[in-house]
Amino acid sequence: xxxxxxxFECKCAAPAASVDKPLHFGVVGSGDLEVLMSxxxxxxxxxxxxxxxxxxxxxLWQRVLAxxxxxxxxxxxxxxxxDNNATPAVVxxxxxxxxxxxxx
Amino acid sequence: xxxxxxxxxxxTDTAERMAAASQFIGNGKRxxxxxxxxxxxxVIRPGDRVNIExxxxxxxxxxxECLLKVDKSKIHDLHMVQSxxxxxxxxxxxxxxxxxxxxxxxxxPQAGRVAKFIKEGKLELGxxxxxxxxxxxxxxxxxxxxxxxxAFEADREGNxxxxxxxEDTPVIVEATKFxxxxxxxxxxxxxxxxxxxxxxxxxxxxxxxxxxxxxxxxLFTRDPALVTNNQILLGMLCLKGIYAxxxxxxxxxxxxxxxxxxxxxxxxxxxxxxxxxxVCTHMILNPHxxxxxxxxxxxxxxxxxxxGELGMEKYVAARPDVFFVGPDGTLRSNRAYAQTAGxxxxxxxxxxxxxxxxxxxxxxxxxxxxxxxxxxPNMGCDPKGRRHVTQSWLKCGQELPSMPEQIxxxxxxxxxxxxxxxxxxxxxxxAFVEELDAWQLAKNAGLDLPPVMIYGDDVTHIVTEEGIAxxxxxxxxxxxxxxIRAVAGFTPVGINAKPxxxxxxxxxxxxxxxxxxxxxxxxxxxxMLAAKNIRDLVTWSGGLYEPPARFRNW
Numbered sequence: 189x190x191x192x193x194x195x196f197e198c199k200c201a202a203p204a205a206s207v208d209k210p211l212h213f214g215v216v217g218s219g220d221l222e223v224l225m226s227x228x229x230x231x232x233x234x235x236x237x238x239x240x241x242x243x244x245x246x247x248l249w250q251r252v253l254a255x256x257x258x259x260x261x262x263x264x265x266x267x268x269x270x271d272n273n274a275t276p277a278v279v280x281x282x283x284x285x286x287x288x289x290x291x292x
Numbered sequence: 293x294x295x296x297x298x299x300x301x302x303x304t305d306t307a308e309r310m311a312a313a314s315q316f317i318g319n320g321k322r323x324x325x326x327x328x329x330x331x332x333x334x335v336i337r338p339g340d341r342v343n344i345e346x347x348x349x350x351x352x353x354x355x356x357e358c359l360l361k362v363d364k365s366k367i368h369d370l371h372m373v374q375s376x377x378x379x380x381x382x383x384x385x386x387x388x389x390x391x392x393x394x395x396x397x398x399x400x401p402q403a404g405r406v407a408k409f410i411k412e413g414k415l416e417l418g419x420x421x422x423x424x425x426x427x428x429x430x431x432x433x434x435x436x437x438x439x440x441x442x443a444f445e446a447d448r449e450g451n452x453x454x455x456x457x458x459e460d461t462p463v464i465v466e467a468t469k470f471x472x473x474x475x476x477x478x479x480x481x482x483x484x485x486x487x488x489x490x491x492x493x494x495x496x497x498x499x500x501x502x503x504x505x506x507x508x509x510x511l512f513t514r515d516p517a518l519v520t521n522n523q524i525l526l527g528m529l530c531l532k533g534i535y536a537x538x539x540x541x542x543x544x545x546x547x548x549x550x551x552x553x554x555x556x557x558x559x560x561x562x563x564x565x566x567x568x569x570x571v572c573t574h575m576i577l578n579p580h581x582x583x584x585x586x587x588x589x590x591x592x593x594x595x596x597x598x599x600g601e602l603g604m605e606k607y608v609a610a611r612p613d614v615f616f617v618g619p620d621g622t623l624r625s626n627r628a629y630a631q632t633a634g635x636x637x638x639x640x641x642x643x644x645x646x647x648x649x650x651x652x653x654x655x656x657x658x659x660x661x662x663x664x665x666x667x668x669p670n671m672g673c674d675p676k677g678r679r680h681v682t683q684s685w686l687k688c689g690q691e692l693p694s695m696p697e698q699i700x701x702x703x704x705x706x707x708x709x710x711x712x713x714x715x716x717x718x719x720x721x722x723a724f725v726e727e728l729d730a731w732q733l734a735k736n737a738g739l740d741l742p743p744v745m746i747y748g749d750d751v752t753h754i755v756t757e758e759g760i761a762x763x764x765x766x767x768x769x770x771x772x773x774x775x776i777r778a779v780a781g782f783t784p785v786g787i788n789a790k791p792x793x794x795x796x797x798x799x800x801x802x803x804x805x806x807x808x809x810x811x812x813x814x815x816x817x818x819x820m821l822a823a824k825n826i827r828d829l830v831t832w833s834g835g836l837y838e839p840p841a842r843f844r845n846w
Contacts, residue, residue, distance in 0.1 A: 219520075219718075245720060251782045275716040276782050277522045277757040281813070288814055 194238040194246055198254045203232045203263025205287075213286035220278060221271040223286040228266035240271035252276045256283045302472035309335045309474065310497065321450035321493070322482065323500045328358040331498060335474050336438050338368050342391075343436035343464055344382065347375040347423070347627065348398055348511050348666060349599040350457045352442035354478045354502040356381040359440065364389055371395070373434045375423060375460055375627075376666070377402050379507075386415045395434055396664060397421045403661035410662065410737045420662065420743055422670035424631040427460075430467035439468040439475050442506050445486055446479040450493035453486040456600035456608070456623045457508060461491060463628040469495040478502040487620040510602040510840050512578040514552035517825040522757050525806065525816035526712050527553035530642065531562055533760045533809045534710060534753055535571040538684040542574045544634050544671050546643025550712040554642075558586035559822040576634045576671070579604035579615070579623070581839065584832045585822035587614055596633055597625040598667065603843075607836035627667075634671040639684040640708035641671040645745060646717065649728050650773050650785050652748030652763055654711050659732040665745045672746040674707045681705060688752060693767035706764065709746060712755040715781030723756075724776070724785035748772070754779055758786075759805035766802060778803045 210226040228235065234257045238249055256262075260283075267283075274282070298304075313334035316327040323331055336342060336359075344359065345352040360381050369392040370385070377383060378400030385391040386409050395418035399406045409415035421429070430436065441461055443452040454461045468475050476498045477491075527550060534540065535554075545551035558572060573593045577583065579601040586592060595614050600623060608615045608623045618624050634641070645654040657663060678685075685705035689695065692706055713723045730742035752764040754776060761775040778794040780786030797803040806813050823829045826843045 242720070248720070248782055251787070255782075273719070275522075275714060275720055277714045277716065278520075281521055281525075281757070281816075284813060 191239050191241055192243050194240065194249060196236040196238070196250055196253055197233050198236065198257040199233045200258045200261055200263065202261060204261040206262065206264045207287075207290045211286060211290050213289055214282045216270050216272045219273055219275070221269055221274040221282055223282050224268040225286055225290065226266050228264055230264050230266070232263040234262050234265045234267060236267045236269065238269045238271055242273055248276060252279050256280055260284075260287055262287075306472050306474055309337070313498070317498055320446075320448040320482075321496060321499045323498045325354070325500055325503050328355065328500055329361045331476070332359055333362050333366050335476070336362070336367050336370070339371065340437045341371045341373050341434065343374045343439040343468065344372065345374070345439065345441040345460060345464055346378065347460055347599070348378060348400055349508055350442055350459055351379055351507045352440050352478050353379055353381070353507045354500070354504070355440035355442075355476065359390065360384050360388065362390065368392070371418075373426070373430065373436055375426065376400055377406065383409065392416055393418055395419055395421065395426065395429070397423050397426050398666040399661065399663040403663035406662040407660050407733065407737045417662070417737070417739070420664045422631075422665065423627055423667045424635060424670045427463045427628050427631075430463065435471045435473070436464070436468045437473045439464050439473065441465060441475060441477045443477050443479045443491065445481050445483050446477065446499045447483060447486045450496045450499050451486055451489045452477055452479065452491035452496060452499075453488060454490040455487065456605050456625065458490055458624045458626055459599040460627050462626060465491050465495050476500070478506065480505040487622060488618050490624065508600075508602060510843075512547060512580050512601045513603070513839070513843060514549055514580070514582055515826050515843060516552070516556055516582060516821050516823050516828065519549055519553045519556065519818065519821060521816050521818070522714055523549050523553040524557070524818065524820050525757055525811070525813060526550050526714070526755055527557050528561055528811045528816055528820070529755050529760055529806060529809060530554055530710065530712060531557060531567065532565060532811055533804055534640075534708065534755070535562070536565050536567055538640075538687050538708060539570050540640045540684045540708060541571060542637060542639040542682065543572055544576045544638050544641050545580065546641075546668065548644035550644055551642060552580070552582040553821070555580060555582040555586055556821040556823055558591050559589045560820050562591070563589075576630050576638060579608050581826070581829050581837055582823070584829050584837060587611060588832050596630050597623060598627045598630040599625045602840050603838045606838060607833045610836050631667050631670050634667060635675050636678055638671060638707065639682050640710060641668075642710040642712060643668060643672065644713055645711050645723075647723060647725050647728050648711060648713065648754065648776070649725060649748075650776060651769065652751045652754065652772060652776055653728060653744050654746045654751060655728045655730040655742070655744050657728070657730040657733050657743045657745075659729045659736060662733065662737055662743070664743070668745055672709045673750045674709070678705070678707075684708065688764050691762075691764045693765065706752065707750075708752050708764075709750050710753040710755060711746065711751055715756050715758065715783050715786060722783035722785075724780035724783040726784055756781060759803055759808065762802050762804070765800070771802065775802050
């Protein structure tokens with residue numbers, strides 16, 4: 189399975205949240221993904237690296253990630269996603285869950 | 293001088309055919325398997341309307357295969373009128389020229405070949421129906437001359453026991469026999485005494501003990517282990533935003549995982565919302581194994597079934613207060629009656645789909661498969677002949693701002709028709725699209741209309757992970773389209789949603805997000821399910837549910 193790496197940067201209007209330690213959530217099952225988040229000094233931005241077996245969804249990833257970062261008011265975080273064909277609904281769910289884990 | 297007009301041509305014709313077939317028919321109408329091809333050649337004529345029993349569950353598969361072996365110079369250009377064509381043999385008949393025309397309701401695994409054969413001119417399509425619509429035509433303009441049906445057992449006189457999987461048999465036999473047609477039955481076994489008589493021997497012309505039991509597909513078994521968090525989230529939205537909101541008691545659940553998730557959450561989230569006794573009390577439903585926990589917890593008063601479900605025989609027989617069980621102690625399913633109840637007496641139909649267009653039209657049709665929709669459109673519509681009132685039906689009608697445009701000041705109710713769907717399906721195919729693939733299918737297969745499962749004016753609610761669009765509260769098409777966009781996520785339809793417009797719709801309670809409804813996304817986990825796998829279902833049933841081998845992994 190050839191894997192492709194996509195890199196994105198997102199910046200929300202008013203970053204207010206971050207993570208204070210590295211965290212890991214989810215598993216790379218079929219239709220699912222794992223999320224790694226760690227604190228990063230990125231000038232308020234969120235950097236995202238996506239490793240995925242499918243191509244052709246760059247714009248969709250960008251939209252899903254930007255909406256997540258905006259809704260969570262996230263800044264100064266490095267996110268890594270290892271994807272196995274997750275739908276946008278699953279991507280958003282796992283990102284939210286990862287963040288909830290960090291807050292817990 | 294008055295000439296004597298003959299009024300029994302049909303019966304005379306049948307008598308001639310049966311005389312030719314008599315050499316193959318022994319005591320008790322019994323025919324040996326090796327003689328079935330000869331029998332079919334004797335009773336079927338070119339151009340006849342022929343029914344092979346089978347829907348998406350039980351199949352008269354042996355008789356279908358025998359029909360494939362007839363001499364094509366004797367039998368050709370048949371007009372097949374039947375619920376479904378899921379077996380390879382059903383389409384092989386067209387490939388070989390034995391059959392020419394098809395009127396049906398559901399294509400299943402052969403849907404691709406149906407489309408291909410139409411295009412190649414091998415198959416002339418009459419129409420794609422709903423089950424009830426097709427059954428209706430059996431009694432009007434599509435009566436079969438010969439029907440090849442399927443039963444569990446026959447006795448020595450030719451009475452039939454169809455039992456748990458009675459399904460379509462009574463309607464086919466009645467239509468055929470009472471227009472002087474010919475009924476041939478394959479049975480798994482010939483016995484001395486039947487548990488009960490479902491079809492009297494007088495309506496059956498020939499019986500064959502099939503070399504192997506008929507094929508039956510456990511189509512409605514959903515393994516709780518495969519229910520995802522998003523399906524659970526959608527289920528929670530439905531329970532709080534629709535079941536509780538309207539107090540819906542009379543329901544059909546579709547075949548998908550969303551409704552399985554809802555069934556498995558009745559004893560958990562449903563209980564927490566205080567819905568026991570207030571929702572899901574009366575259901576038109578196959579014996580879904582995922583209903584077991586809710587039944588055991590006393591949620592359900594009545595369930596009538598279209599068909600059976602493999603492995604549920606003993607459980608259903610042990611719950612005669614809930615299911616329709618005969619004096620012999622076994623279920624009698626009946627698709628015609630269940631669909632009738634589904635059309636007229638349900639307050640809500642809820643199910644999934646593949647695609648929804650910007651107007652709310654919904655279809656599972658893809659560009660190269662003529663699949664049909666079985667019974668879904670029959671239940672997923674507002675029955676205009678309904679006159680009795682229930683609270684949820686009335687409430688939904690009262691919400692409808694467009695009603696006065698149609699009937700002035702006259703009050704009326706409306707069926708809730710709910711489409712639950714994640715914004716993207718498998719392979720990241722968007723569920724909300726500018727144009728349904730049904731249009732392309734219509735073009736590819738030369739159909740008069742794009743096959744639509746549920747028309748937009750019948751859909752009252754669309755549920756996605758983004759929230760619920762209450763289309764029943766939309767005053768015009770513009771509002772409806774805006775509400776659909778608002779729950780369509782990152783799909784090509786959803787990205788046109790405008791935040792300020794969505795805000796207004798949320799304020800008007802036309803769109804409700806999980807947050808608006810007070811549904812906590814973080815609780816949408818598998819902990820919500822009353823049973824987490826098939827084994828849990830067996831435990832809930834007290835060992836009465838006997839899942840087929842393929843669902844056993846312990």
